Amino acid sequence: MSWLSTSILNILLTINGFVGNLGWTIIIFTIVFRSILLAFTWKSLKSMSKMRQVNSELQAIRQKYKNDPQAANLAQLELYKKYNINPLSGCLPQILQIVMLIVFYQALRQLLGHENVGNTVFFTIDLTGPDPYHLIPILAAGSQLFLSVMTLPGGETPDIVPNDSKKKAIQKLNQEEEDTAQMAATMQKQMLFMMPFMTGMIAWTLPAGLGLYWIVSTLFSIVQQVYISGWGGIKIYYHRFINIFQQRKEK
Numbered sequence: 362m363s364w365l366s367t368s369i370l371n372i373l374l375t376i377n378g379f380v381g382n383l384g385w386t387i388i389i390f391t392i393v394f395r396s397i398l399l400a401f402t403w404k405s406l407k408s409m410s411k412m413r414q415v416n417s418e419l420q421a422i423r424q425k426y427k428n429d430p431q432a433a434n435l436a437q438l439e440l441y442k443k444y445n446i447n448p449l450s451g452c453l454p455q456i457l458q459i460v461m462l463i464v465f466y467q468a469l470r471q472l473l474g475h476e477n478v479g480n481t482v483f484f485t486i487d488l489t490g491p492d493p494y495h496l497i498p499i500l501a502a503g504s505q506l507f508l509s510v511m512t513l514p515g516g517e518t519p520d521i522v523p524n525d526s527k528k529k530a531i532q533k534l535n536q537e538e539e540d541t542a543q544m545a546a547t548m549q550k551q552m553l554f555m556m557p558f559m560t561g562m563i564a565w566t567l568p569a570g571l572g573l574y575w576i577v578s579t580l581f582s583i584v585q586q587v588y589i590s591g592w593g594g595i596k597i598y599y600h601r602f603i604n605i606f607q608q609r610k611e612k
Contacts, residue, residue: 384483488570502561
């Protein structure tokens with residue numbers, strides 16, 4: 362992987378030779394790199410978007426065949442075939458992003474110690490060390506949180522079992538359904554804040570240049586997500602906020 366970091370270092374030095382500032386070098390490189398990466402991951406991203414759209418149908422299948430795993434797997438495969446979805450394709454963008462973050466960090470460390478690095482100050486922040494104002498870690502965590510909310514599954518856990526039945530067996534199934542929905546919602550909320558927290562902590566300790574790369578890359582992902590599948594969870598939470606605000610105003 363050293364040859365890849367060396368290649369990225371040479372590209373960064375070339376860009377830096379033109380712009381003369383490490384901050385703008387990182388921004389330009391990130392946008393160009395993500396644009397190239399998009400050409401290779403476009404099908405995977407579209408597949409991930411379809412996965413979120415059929416989430417409610419997928420949950421319904423799991424609930425229907427919860428006592429028959431083999432039938433559930435067959436039904437899921439038929440659902441994926443119906444919508445032309447590859448369930449494994451969604452892993453590719455995340456894997457490439459993590460690999461490139463590691464490679465870019467290696468290249469950035471070499472760049473920071475290079476004699477031709479030039480101006481490393483970007484809006485009063487020296488990108489060779491941690492951000493003394495903690496602005497970049499906050500922006501990195503905030504942008505990651507925004508993206509995480511956007512990519513929340515669109516479908517809720519379906520309400521399959523009737524709620525008004527007086528039969529004890531049906532009532533028991535309904536309680537199990539509610540418990541499953543509550544557990545899924547809890548896990549979803551935990552994952553929602555875990556990634557932004559980890560992003561902020563990493564950006565807090567590492568050189569600010571790496572945090573700048575992560576911010577620009579996340580902003581690119583946000584624009585990409587809007588184009589592919591809209592505002593997602595942001596739209597849902599926006600409408601919830603408006604409803605709560607209107608209800609309080611009417612009281």
